[in-house]
Amino acid sequence: MQLDNIVTPTMIIDREKVTANIARMAEKARSQGIRFRPHFKTHQSTAVGEWFRPYGVKTIAVSSLEMAAYFAGHGWEDILVAFPLNLRQLDLVEALSARVRLGVLVESAPAVEALTSRAAQHLDVWIKVDSGSGRTGIDWRAGERALELWKAVSACSHLTPRGLLTHAGYTYSARSADEICRRYQEANQRMLALKMEVESAQSLPVEISVGDTPGCSLCAELGPVDEIRPGNFVFCDAQMLRLGACRFEQVAAVVACPVVALHPERDEALVYGGAVHLSKDYLIEDGLTKYGYVVLIGETGWTGPLEGAWVARLSQEHGVLHIPRAQLDRLQIGGLIGIIPAHVCLTVSALRRYMTTNGEEITTLYWA
């Protein structure tokens, strides 16, 4: 790394670690006969997307139609937009589905009607199911509703009903690896029950798509599912570390921040690196709000995490790090310190570009 060239908050990724993370998850899915559809909302970059290809990845998930368009423009031909269909963007849905195999999520009759009423290109349609997290989707117990939607989709010649999709986001609030796996498998069983109900009432096969990084990382058995869509595992972050969903050696992204002030009298350092760089997402640990962990950065990478240190407060451009006095000596005003962000997907969105430890510049769809 050319640390001298880093003058503002800059995310650095370690390509070897990224590749190892991809290889591990791809192999886990392959060995269990499950389709790997990584969620590209974490890295948001065509350059990093290419690193998946050697592992046979041909199907991807994204979180917006804009992101689908970006990856469609770079050779990805099977893209699932893992966000409930936005009826205000049907023109873009049509344009994209003419170019690639596009999947969309529906969870309401108006959404299905909007799709059927247009003379659209072919579309894969997934029914979004709430398997327990309470964010959105039809309730996993609402078999009749699922069936109604399924039949409405089936009745339309340009729509293919693919299956049931969920994000068991309630694994993120689990308190142990065991609890994560219990919740992950519980959600899978709920999906399976719903699938059987839908399959028993009509003739088409019903797939199951799931995929949160904690569940897919920690549970040896991926369960009775057809595809997984984890995203965060590619970089990992402080939330994943706290959950035990990754080891420090797997953390592949840190944000290098200039140190601008030291306050040993209260065990704090101020860095250039605030909410507009890291995002204001956080984790709670020992009753404390932490916006990230702290690492030391050198020319060859990073070491840590620094014990007893964390990002304690963030304002627009300021980051206040809690660092025990004895460790503060390792920092100097004008030097760099590294932060493992709480939620790396949001950090990528905020910074919009990053670099590798080898100095390669990487841009995302929101850069330029």
Add this chain to the structure above:
Amino acid sequence: MQLDNIVTPTMIIDREKVTANIARMAEKARSQGIRFRPHFKTHQSTAVGEWFRPYGVKTIAVSSLEMAAYFAGHGWEDILVAFPLNLRQLDLVEALSARVRLGVLVESAPAVEALTSRAAQHLDVWIKVDSGSGRTGIDWRAGERALELWKAVSACSHLTPRGLLTHAGYTYSARSADEICRRYQEANQRMLALKMEVESAQSLPVEISVGDTPGCSLCAELGPVDEIRPGNFVFCDAQMLRLGACRFEQVAAVVACPVVALHPERDEALVYGGAVHLSKDYLIEDGLTKYGYVVLIGETGWTGPLEGAWVARLSQEHGVLHIPRAQLDRLQIGGLIGIIPAHVCLTVSALRRYMTTNGEEITTLYWA
């Protein structure tokens, strides 16, 4: 407004309200003989910057050197970077100070040494003081330290010591308008005491620069200060509303979000509008975490806030709104709903562009 053209989360500002907000603050400063140096980190746009000129504004504050460069390129000639000097960007400091009257903040000997050791252009130097918020700066009781820094700056021919600067950010945690004003004035008195200590020990005049929106908005008397630097007042947001630092009629910015799902059984609606659009900043009210308030949007503007409604949860692209069932009928899947973000400065940073109710497109420094 052409609401049909809004298909993704889009911030809309009402130029009349913005102008009224500017006029009010400019007049308040003028009538008390205080320099108005608005903080441009809120709107981050040269277009909106122009709206300040009719009110005689010639001095501005920004939160980064990149932002200083952006406004310097658009006719602003007196710019204060209200963030502690980043020693890794001294080249940019030099380049900018050759073009405009540039002010920087210092709070440590290494920072002053870095400035004095370079054959730089002329610079205004402010000493950053912690008047009680505990974020950064030298302690307001540290008279000797302030004097040492002052003298070190004075001794350098290309540096002009301008004064003492603080951000009394602890007004944001106040629980009433009275408490905000007490804290604002308390911070001012602390600054005044420090100023007198520095002035008594050397011959140059010492200015005081302050400026948080709650204090500058709510306190009739701006106090013994030379300049104010509020930023947020230009748009206002949910945090300002909760603090009573603005009225609803002054809120000049909302984010229009497509409604993608309705969950009347739990008084919730799902919108396309998540952490990557609004930021994850929040306020606490009645023990509840709120990422924003909700308004209804029509062709002529917005009405509300919708009683008993707020942004309850945010993930990357999802926003979950709590809206009482009786009000949910006013929303429809595929329609738009408005959000007053918790912290509008971060929302501007996240979205990077916005539009006026008249359909004018506005870009910020991070767009393109």
